[in-house]
Amino acid sequence: MSSPTTVSLKKEDLNYTSAKRPVHSDPAPDAKPLPKVTIDGVAYEFKPGDTIMQVTERYQVHEKIPRYCYHPAMPIAGTCRMCTVEVEKAPKLMTSCSTPAADGMVVHTRSEKVLKSRNGVMDFLLSNHPLDCPVCDKAGECELQNYTFEYGPAESNFKEEKRVYETATTKKLSDDVTLNMNRCVHCERCVRFTDDVTKTNDLVMLNRGWHKELAATDEAKGLTSDYQGCLTDFCPVGALTWNDFRFEKRVWFLRKDASVCDGCAKGCNIEVHSDKEKTYRYIPIHNEKVNGHWMCDSGRKSYHTYTDTNRLVAPMLPDRAGGGLMATTWETVITETKGMLTTARRPLVVIGTDATNEEAAQLQKAFSAHARADVRSHNGTGGVSKASDNKALDHMLRQSDLTPNTRGVEALGIQPLQASDFSDRDVVMVVRQGRAAIPKVESGSVILVGIYTREELAGLLAKGVDVKALLPTLATIEKDGSFTNCDGITQNFTRAVTHRGKALAVGKVLGYWGFAGGAQ
């Protein structure tokens, strides 16, 4: 028999760790040969402590072993038996998620015995499943659907009445998450998530066997963590669904573009799911250095800021007849504001720390050419004005700084705004690209650049702020750029959706003004 091909562990992989299976701390891991496990005829080097599942995951060259209860960032349960594999010389099938790889071990992941076992697990799970795929939000990304397709059975052996949880067919676990217990496959990822990840202990599995039922630990409180949406990401079936997305869209219509959440200074990696340039949801993308597998609920919902129908997406100038501001053309607003900025005696430019690194640099360059202009940064969220004011709000991801780029703007040398900066100004230009607070402008005429809602504009006018123009610009998901997060990591992102209003990129506006740093 010919010896198997060997795949070696790369040096960088030696730093690989799993949250729940810490690799052993060998002081000089490359000083001795690494052990090898043969999987489906290929020998893989691995780090002692890795499970068979982790070896296949690490190399990503192997067909994914099916799983329900396993999640790389949670303790191993080994209960669903979907991941079983055949190990030579072992008397029975082994669960690949919980069996450590051993030197010289020979594993078969798709042998006849293995496929028969998976078929049996599926038959068992499907026996009580309601099969309401046509009305289930998980359809199209459901692990039960996918594994049924791959491992069968084509027909059920179950002839009895299906179990129905009368009280939990649609039960709200919170304002954001709905439970349909009939669809649950009892993998208990959700229970382990609230026990070990959020540490809120919100969920518990009651009873055993036929009567096994997921329930909130405290029915009155339900789910309490700020990461409830993650439950609906990893629930393998449609048992836990995210109310904000429920019945909004069939998932196979969604386009998926990678981006960065701008909801706080963490900059979680996300996928923007959209159809016909309308955003339907954000879900997290795994990045061990930034957000692991998770994102918070506030960030998950933050796309509403940009899809809000009250967002002002047309350039505006004062309505001389009726008061307030009215929509106009870009030509008119550019002419009017260019005149104001070039003739201003002492303009002040306030850049929100929600601007990208590129936008902040362009604005800084454009206005440093204007001898009398001062450029300042503004945050105003969560008691933060400079990066060092930021605090972690929990042991996971959330930050008190609700803007994504305080560190990036600071690195450009732009000083935070002080109340004294407003003294003796004739024009103040406020650039706000997301969730930075709108500064309290004490003097001068105001030019608003960026993202504002109807209510925010009305509020400013009601306070007597002399708003002379509004120039709408693009949101994070509508443009390219980069943010530097609270840990100093700079992350690039590209446009996920095309803006459907009349907003322009900041560089474009500077270009139309004919200022340095702008793009024509």
Ligand code: SF4
């Ligand atoms: S609700 Fe979902 S995640 Fe929780 S046990 Fe059931 S199938 Fe698993």
Ligand code: SF4
């Ligand atoms: S922690 Fe911050 S960056 Fe991450 S999802 Fe929440 S708001 Fe967005």
Ligand code: FES
């Ligand atoms: S994934 Fe291994 S037993 Fe569930």
